Amino acid sequence: MESVFDTQGNQKIVARIEKLTPITLSQWGKMTVSQMMEHCQQPIKVANGTLNLKSNWMSFLFGKMMKKKLLESKPFAHGMPTVKEFRIAHEPDFESTKKELIDLIIAFTNEGHASIKNPKHPFFGEMTMEEWDILQWKHLDHHLKQFGV
Template sequence: MGKSIYSKGAIEEISTRMNGLQADQISLWGSMNPTEMLVHCNLANAAILASSKATQSPSMKQRFYKFIFFHVKKDFPKGARGAKRFDVKGKVDEKTFEEEKSKFLHLLNKFRDLDRKLEAQHPIFGALSHNYWGKFVWKHLDHHLKQFGL
């Protein structure tokens, strides 16, 4: 089923790769600049970390998407549209790059120090277990690091 943010060494690997990101780096695909990507990831990770336990059972469609995403697709799909609340294109001051990078690393480390299991609702996949959230976070961050050649 692939890597997880909870895998041994995963947080260190993401941190090392992230430290290679520069404010003026050009993406290999997509339209976000490095600061926008950081803000996007920070918003998503903060929301995941603050989420409450799912109360709804997933629909058949959500179960199908979940199976494909976690068991068939190796990588996060390029061009996948996230929730509108995480769309920051054109809404970020590029001068905040270092601040956002620091925040990214801080939030990343919170996954290591969790005092509870993540079992929240995902808008496309429905209720996800702690293990699935770990795999989702890994795939999402890996996708954006690869977007910038890291």
């Protein structure tokens, strides 16, 4: 699997984002391209410690099981539920949202594992660097495929 920490893998993700335009349409789901790019920033912000979410009883009961399932080699399924804090209801500015997402992704190669400031995911619990890497890659890949890039 590709890696957000690897320079080449990181550049591949950024190149795919660069192909997006304000009129790129999704192949499934309800988000616009700008909403998707802001949505994709949220899990990165959880990892880098700039977005703090609280754990709840659902994470205690189902977090480890869901983490195991999401870490499997299969791509994420279409229509998976979205955490309410990751839902983007407004229409973000395309260019600034695109730039912020790219900057967040580039930080993975510039800072390496030090970019992950939060060793404990609010839903999945303790996470290794490899697990953070896999989930970040799969989430970005899932949504970029959603928009055909």
